[in-house]
Amino acid sequence: MSIERRGLLFAGATGLAAPLLAQGLVRQAQAQTAPAATPQAPGFYRHKVGGLNVTMVHDGYFQRPLEGFVVNKPLAEVQGVLRDNFMPTETLRIPFTMTFVETSRGLICFDAGNGTLPAAATAGKAIANMAAAGIDRARVAAVVISHCHGDHINGLALPDGSAAFPNAEVLVPERDYRFWSNMDNQAAAPQAQRAYFNNIAKAFTPYRSRLTQFGESAQIMPGVRAEAAYGHTPGHTVFHISDGNAQLMYIADITNRPVPLALHPDYRIIFDFDAEAAEATRRRLYDRIATDRLAVTGYHFPFPAFGHMTKEAGGYRFNAADWSSQV
């Protein structure tokens, strides 16, 4: 029973509640039990990196049970970390946020969202949020893919099979694309990863004539360098974006939510393809990001998914940016 309902019963029993107060309590009680009827406002957030304009565009979220997410720790331990950090302990919301950057080569975005036929009704909000942010899909010059999991590539295609970004080149890490587009690899992949092979053709086919596969450490355009960050998937890649001394790392999925996973880099999740390599990658990159004080964006970080990492005992904490701290 919720506190509000107990309050209502108490007020009714003593006869002390004014009618308006009672109505307010009823409304509160209903709000507690009914599913959220009012969505959040359109999700976009702007921040500068040197002279570059960065816009974070939210693509909604997916909710899953916490159980089964971290595979190498007792559930009660993970729940304790979430409780300490004011988060729910039975379910976990996995948010999705795309990073858009205005570069000398035009507007580019990192990863493509879930698309308009997402696995959950709470996801697939990027197109609406792009519009709210004044971003015309036709103006996107390049979509840069970190890895080929469905939540990062399904947004490339519209339901009719056409390109969601009609004028964009698509850049994809060669190692990841080659792995996931070869069905011969499916049987050897971990069970939880096998469905991802089925997304590849639909997502990339509309871009067949403008698909570029790039190698490890490629300078994919002025100010944007790829860096191998293997483990989450065989060719998972992060991106270093710079303008003068200002630097931003788009870390994609070196971890999912930073609480509990950056706080505890030894936590291994069900979506990591090679858990040992993924842990080594995130330890190396988080250490550098915190030490060098780089700005960071993460695909599954809490919105606005833009901020900085600081080192604390045993791990790293994400410190979200705040528009009011922007110069």
Ligand SMILES: [Zn+2]
């Ligand atoms: Zn992901």
